[in-house]
Amino acid sequence: MISAGTTLRTMRERKPLVHQITNYVVMNETANATLAIGALPVMAHAREEVEEMVQIASALVINIGTLSERWIESMLLAGKAASARPIPVVLDPVGVGATAYRTDTARRILDEVDVTVLRGNAGEVATLVGAAAEVRGVESMSTGMEPAELARAAARSLGVIASVTGPVDHVSDGDRVLAVSNGDPLLATVTGTGCMSSALTGCFLAAKPEEPLEAAAEALAAFGVAAEDAATGAAGPGTFHARLYDALYALDPATLGERTRIEEL
Amino acid sequence: MISAGTTLRTMRERKPLVHQITNYVVMNETANATLAIGALPVMAHAREEVEEMVQIASALVINIGTLSERWIESMLLAGKAASARPIPVVLDPVGVGATAYRTDTARRILDEVDVTVLRGNAGEVATLVGAAAEVRGVESMSTGMEPAELARAAARSLGVIASVTGPVDHVSDGDRVLAVSNGDPLLATVTGTGCMSSALTGCFLAAKPEEPLEAAAEALAAFGVAAEDAATGAAGPGTFHARLYDALYALDPATLGERTRIEEL
Amino acid sequence: MISAGTTLRTMRERKPLVHQITNYVVMNETANATLAIGALPVMAHAREEVEEMVQIASALVINIGTLSERWIESMLLAGKAASARPIPVVLDPVGVGATAYRTDTARRILDEVDVTVLRGNAGEVATLVGAAAEVRGVESMSTGMEPAELARAAARSLGVIASVTGPVDHVSDGDRVLAVSNGDPLLATVTGTGCMSSALTGCFLAAKPEEPLEAAAEALAAFGVAAEDAATGAAGPGTFHARLYDALYALDPATLGERTRIEEL
Numbered sequence: 164m165i166s167a168g169t170t171l172r173t174m175r176e177r178k179p180l181v182h183q184i185t186n187y188v189v190m191n192e193t194a195n196a197t198l199a200i201g202a203l204p205v206m207a208h209a210r211e212e213v214e215e216m217v218q219i220a221s222a223l224v225i226n227i228g229t230l231s232e233r234w235i236e237s238m239l240l241a242g243k244a245a246s247a248r249p250i251p252v253v254l255d256p257v258g259v260g261a262t263a264y265r266t267d268t269a270r271r272i273l274d275e276v277d278v279t280v281l282r283g284n285a286g287e288v289a290t291l292v293g294a295a296a297e298v299r300g301v302e303s304m305s306t307g308m309e310p311a312e313l314a315r316a317a318a319r320s321l322g323v324i325a326s327v328t329g330p331v332d333h334v335s336d337g338d339r340v341l342a343v344s345n346g347d348p349l350l351a352t353v354t355g356t357g358c359m360s361s362a363l364t365g366c367f368l369a370a371k372p373e374e375p376l377e378a379a380a381e382a383l384a385a386f387g388v389a390a391e392d393a394a395t396g397a398a399g400p401g402t403f404h405a406r407l408y409d410a411l412y413a414l415d416p417a418t419l420g421e422r423t424r425i426e427e428l
Numbered sequence: 429m430i431s432a433g434t435t436l437r438t439m440r441e442r443k444p445l446v447h448q449i450t451n452y453v454v455m456n457e458t459a460n461a462t463l464a465i466g467a468l469p470v471m472a473h474a475r476e477e478v479e480e481m482v483q484i485a486s487a488l489v490i491n492i493g494t495l496s497e498r499w500i501e502s503m504l505l506a507g508k509a510a511s512a513r514p515i516p517v518v519l520d521p522v523g524v525g526a527t528a529y530r531t532d533t534a535r536r537i538l539d540e541v542d543v544t545v546l547r548g549n550a551g552e553v554a555t556l557v558g559a560a561a562e563v564r565g566v567e568s569m570s571t572g573m574e575p576a577e578l579a580r581a582a583a584r585s586l587g588v589i590a591s592v593t594g595p596v597d598h599v600s601d602g603d604r605v606l607a608v609s610n611g612d613p614l615l616a617t618v619t620g621t622g623c624m625s626s627a628l629t630g631c632f633l634a635a636k637p638e639e640p641l642e643a644a645a646e647a648l649a650a651f652g653v654a655a656e657d658a659a660t661g662a663a664g665p666g667t668f669h670a671r672l673y674d675a676l677y678a679l680d681p682a683t684l685g686e687r688t689r690i691e692e693l
Numbered sequence: 694m695i696s697a698g699t700t701l702r703t704m705r706e707r708k709p710l711v712h713q714i715t716n717y718v719v720m721n722e723t724a725n726a727t728l729a730i731g732a733l734p735v736m737a738h739a740r741e742e743v744e745e746m747v748q749i750a751s752a753l754v755i756n757i758g759t760l761s762e763r764w765i766e767s768m769l770l771a772g773k774a775a776s777a778r779p780i781p782v783v784l785d786p787v788g789v790g791a792t793a794y795r796t797d798t799a800r801r802i803l804d805e806v807d808v809t810v811l812r813g814n815a816g817e818v819a820t821l822v823g824a825a826a827e828v829r830g831v832e833s834m835s836t837g838m839e840p841a842e843l844a845r846a847a848a849r850s851l852g853v854i855a856s857v858t859g860p861v862d863h864v865s866d867g868d869r870v871l872a873v874s875n876g877d878p879l880l881a882t883v884t885g886t887g888c889m890s891s892a893l894t895g896c897f898l899a900a901k902p903e904e905p906l907e908a909a910a911e912a913l914a915a916f917g918v919a920a921e922d923a924a925t926g927a928a929g930p931g932t933f934h935a936r937l938y939d940a941l942y943a944l945d946p947a948t949l950g951e952r953t954r955i956e957e958l
Contacts, residue, residue, distance in 0.1 A: 186736070187717050187720050187736070188720040188721050188724055188736050189721065191721065192721065228736070229720075229736055229737065229738060229739075230737075230739050230741075230742070231738065231739045231763070232739070232741075258735065258737070261735070261746065261749065262737070262742040262745040262746055263742070263745065264739060264741040264742035264745070265742065299708075299710050299733060299749065300710045300712075300733050300734065300735030300746075300749070300750075301733075301735055302733055352728055352729065352942060353725060353728070353938075354721060354724040354725050354728055354734065355721065355724075397939075398936070398939045398943075399729070399936075399938060399939025399940070399942040399943055400725065400728070400729050400938045400939060400942050401725075401729070401934070401935035401936055401937060401938030401939045401942075402935050402936065402939055404725075404935065404938070405935045
């Protein structure tokens with residue numbers, strides 16, 4: 164059942180630990196988004212400790228935004244440990260389609276780890292399902308599929324919940340498709356807001372692991388509501404960015420449900 | 429003698445270089461806190477250069493928040509070079525107690541380096557003295573000792589100034605205990621504020637190396653006063669975070685002493 | 694021809710991809726500055742992918758602020774690939790003069806890569822031309838040459854456009870010298886503003902590769918104008934920092950030219 168407010172309330176009561184192996188660019192930002200929404204972030208990437216850290220975590224977020232060999236090794240170790248427990252795993256395939264290294268790494272993680280939610284932009288997800296896509300660095304420029312169909316196709320072919328973000332977000336388990344239309348254009352002017360949405364997806368999954376489709380959509384809707392609040396009074400990307408943490412922190416479980424715009428297609 | 433204003437004035441005159449080997453999550457934040465208070469930060473972690481950088485630094489801050497093998501090697505090299513000069517060394521044992529890798533690394537640094545101040549939360553410090561502690565990721569959940577006693581015991585058993593931060597901070601040289609009650613609850617909503625307090629401890633030690641107990645307490649008090657100022661008018665964690673640098677920069681040596689709440693227990 | 698407004702308009706139309714191999718401290722900040730001004734950043738440092746990423750980029754920015762062996766290897770691979778295409782390359786020699794490792798690395802990159810613009814502070818650039826210089830960590834304390842002469846000498850001896858930033862910036866191709874006097878003292882209170890100016894230099898070069906001297910000066914002038922706007926109403930380094938992205942985003946191509954203060958000496 165979709166109820167972002169209930170999931171948020173549960174998360175704030177439990178304060179789940181969300182283990183993140185993410186890129187250098189956004190570590191501070193995803194940790195702060197995690198804290199602001201009400202969960203606890205931990206960043207750990209050494210192969211010597213990732214499996215142990217996974218044992219005390221309630222969700223794992225893997226983000227391939229700045230890759231190198233040792234980090235990939237740790238992502239796989241952590242991902243397998245998470246699959247074994249099991250706890251939910253979010254994969255953010257940053258920049259897939261821009262280089263073979265990123266595409267190959269994302270595929271390898273999807274093969275070897277039981278990924279719960281794949282959260283990416285349309286170009287990244289289209290690349291992973293073998294559809295036409297143009298990815299410029301970490302930006303999706305165009306794809307050959309409608310996003311709702313892309314989400315459904317990705318979920319089916321990759322065996323995940325596919326969470327495709329854009330002006331409207333589409334989340335699918337391969338059967339159902341939920342469209343989320345919260346958000347603000349200023350999100351696209353700040354680096355790492357996609358990565359933040361993946362981190363928040365991990366937080367919501369930790370609070371409602373039994374309904375990952377709903378949890379993934381609720382996370383995007385909650386983030387979008389916060390973005391709407393942050394945009395009010397922001398003078399541009401910098402003040403919007405600061406206000407985004409204020410808004411995540413101020414999200415009210417009692418009213419969140421009325422404000423989310425999640426529609427089943 | 430406790431005189432945070434005098435130490436701050438001295439620091440701003442000398443602009444000491446504070447070498448920081450810290451975690452990926454907070455590098456920007458600790459560098460900005462260091463600049464804002466009036467010292468100069470430098471981040472360098474390559475084993476090829478850390479010993480040379482230590483030669484021009486006035487303090488070294490080692491923070492184990494995101495570890496890996498090469499970084500540990502550099503932390504030890506830099507720490508030994510700092511001990512040899514000597515310049516003050518601050519160790520921030522981020523996440524000790526959460527994984528064996530972190531706990532072992534912190535112990536190894538304490539063994540091989542002449543650590544001046546150990547700055548951590550109660551769970552981290554309790555783990556290092558062998559007391560009961562629950563650490564969840566990088567958060568201290570509970571310990572079996574009162575913080576004042578924990579600080580004293582840690583100082584004695586580890587041969588350091590122990591600086592245990594929390595709602596009230598406790599700093600001890602094993603004999604005396606100073607309690608610092610400046611601060612604001614919003615500090616806990618922003619990642620890396622503990623790491624910032626370690627960086628600022630390095631700045632204050634660089635200005636008053638001959639009285640490390642007092643310098644460590646003054647650093648926490650100054651940071652707490654800045655947090656109080658930043659909280660006034662902040663709308664949540666994001667605007668508080670931005671205002672925290674404003675407040676550090678605006679700290680007035682002439683009035684700081686009256687505003688600090690440092691009590692000898 | 695100097696026309697910052699035209700270059701800015703062109704950049705926003707083309708949205709060039711600017712590949713950055715930069716330091717851990719400022720990755721988020723330079724990515725956000727790049728997005729705010731209207732270009733697309735991508736951070737990628739793995740030797741497995743840097744050459745491929747360079748193929749879709751319109752400029753490469755190499756920043757040595759936090760070095761290690763593998764990163765140097767990738768900087769050289771990416772730089773050579775950029776020289777081969779060719780696309781403009783910016784080198785930011787952070788901390789050159791502070792350690793031999795940094796100085797040697799910068800020299801090696803200058804030797805092996807066709808660097809278009811060298812963007813550094815006076816101490817860093819003076820070190821690279823063999824002039825007297827004092828560098829404290831990453832800060833320039835003093836040099837033995839006037840900055841205009843330093844820029845000209847560096848351009849001649851190193852075969853680059855030398856972009857020497859300070860209270861007034863000086864950009865030279867070895868013959869002409871352009872002085873840029875936009876900016877605000879608050880820039881010196883935020884870490885990474887020099888690195889941001891290098892990133893923005895890459896953005897402007899991508900939009901006007903045929904006139905690198907002018908593009909480099911325009912980038913500094915545009916950044917300086919944004920800093921002037923951000924300083925208005927800022928309460929200190931933190932709010933200035935947030936407002937700096939707002940101001941970059943709000944720069945108006947129609948009025949930018951009137952506001953830039955670029956003078957040929």
